[in-house]
Amino acid sequence: MPTRKELLDMTTAMHRHLCPRQVLGVRMGLYAGELLGLALPQSDKRLYTIVETDGCAADGIAVAVNCWVGRRTLRIEDYGKVAATFVDTQTGQALRIVPRPTVRQRAYAYAPDAASKWEAQLIGYQLMPADELFDVQEVRLRTPIEAIISRPGRKALCDVCGEEIMNEREVRRDGALLCRACAGDSYYLLVADPALGHPEPPQPQFALLLPGR
Ligand SMILES: [Zn+2]
Numbered sequence: 082m083p084t085r086k087e088l089l090d091m092t093t094a095m096h097r098h099l100c101p102r103q104v105l106g107v108r109m110g111l112y113a114g115e116l117l118g119l120a121l122p123q124s125d126k127r128l129y130t131i132v133e134t135d136g137c138a139a140d141g142i143a144v145a146v147n148c149w150v151g152r153r154t155l156r157i158e159d160y161g162k163v164a165a166t167f168v169d170t171q172t173g174q175a176l177r178i179v180p181r182p183t184v185r186q187r188a189y190a191y192a193p194d195a196a197s198k199w200e201a202q203l204i205g206y207q208l209m210p211a212d213e214l215f216d217v218q219e220v221r222l223r224t225p226i227e228a229i230i231s232r233p234g235r236k237a238l239c240d241v242c243g244e245e246i247m248n249e250r251e252v253r254r255d256g257a258l259l260c261r262a263c264a265g266d267s268y269y270l271l272v273a274d275p276a277l278g279h280p281e282p283p284q285p286q287f288a289l290l291l292p293g294r
Pocket residue numbers: 096098099100101102103137
């Protein structure tokens with residue numbers, strides 16, 4: 082099992098620098114393993130992590146727990162917070178870990194010779210006991226972890242755009258099988274769409290596009 086130092090080296094290599102948020106991320110991940118009784122970084126997919134921000138903290142967490150987007154063991158719910166929920170997919174136990182509001186100030190006590198606030202955090206976050214660094218909440222996911230993981234490999238075709246949908250992300254509405262975008266839950270607008278510029282994106286015309294239904 083890699084040491085905390087080795088994990089910090091790994092995240093430093095990814096970022097070409099080490100910063101306080103990467104340290105927080107690594108410490109959060111290791112603390113989750115301790116609290117859930119899991120050996121981390123994991124070699125399987127038992128732990129699933131939901132991180133509440135992108136950026137440095139997310140990579141610190143990913144390295145410490147070995148959860149990755151590409152392995153379908155990590156997702157971002159972007160609340161802009163250095164916080165994460167760690168889910169033991171075998172027991173269903175889910176712990177949300179977040180730095181205490183006072184950690185920035187407390188870091189100074191652990192790094193009295195630090196040249197700057199940034200350096201005090203960088204050093205302090207490595208030395209502070211985890212229970213002084215973090216608050217832990219036991220949580221229940223609104224979407225069950227089984228549904229988040231879903232059945233990988235399952236495929237469907239959107240009745241409107243015809244694009245392939247993986248991992249049970251399709252939406253059923255009025256007998257139609259839709260991708261999230263065609264169901265109106267799209268993060269983008271098509272530039273070629275004449276409706277662009279209108280306040281509301283167009284609603285798909287199911288009746289026209291779904292002959293025979
Ligand atoms: Zn950074």
